[in-house]
Amino acid sequence: MNLEQQVQALVDGAPDIESRMSVMAIAPILQQLAATLPQTTYYICQSPQGESVIITLRHHRQPNLEIKVIYAFTRTEDIGSFDNGSLATQLAVEVPVIQLLFYLLAIPEIDRIVFLNNSQNLDIGKEISRQSLEDSIAQKLKKEAPKNHLPPDVC
Template identity: 40%
Template structure:
């Protein structure tokens, strides 16, 4: 599914409250910029049978007390399920998720600092990191444009994603 179709699915599935679809359409350029920097239209996310995405805690080698929560996004289901945690746990599965939807979900994934997108099947040593703060910054820029156009007459729901 191309990026425009992925955006349209987000708009179509947004609450039809007269505001949220417009907001999703407004932030679409930011999502497309980020998604356009990645190689695949969809990635596989390891998740529980209940649909919860698996978080991984990484620590800094130079500063072991510094940790961050990340989600891995894989180019194939085989890559996703061949990882240590997935192979050892039959309660986990790999689900294909459109790249725009992954980026959109980052807005609500509070403990997650970034998503690591592995681009080459079979290669888990090199990936592209997309920081949650980067996604938020680009989206805030698009929302500021919307606020300027509407002169503050629009309420942006805090739980948009």
């Protein structure tokens, strides 16, 4: 599925007209971010119960600082090679990139998604944070909001 088809699937899967309108409003930002990634689908890990595996990272100097991350892989084989095989026992599920970016907005437990695009070096990835995605959406919506200025000839 290309990115436009992925957006359409997300719109079609919305439960009501208001949700569809919201998805259509943010779709250009999701597409713009997805276009910066080399894959249109990624593999993520899921538990046997079907929940996305969210990894909690803690800073060694500041143990109170936590970041909750989903790792997205280009190949299922990469999951077994990542982090000394710590995710190898999880189920690998292929997910369209637009849906993954939407997860970042829809699932409050996720702070970031790290896209691991280089199978040769899984220590380097492209990180997209919830905050940067929310900021991009807010900027877009602010630009498109109707101007509430009075015409210059109004007394």
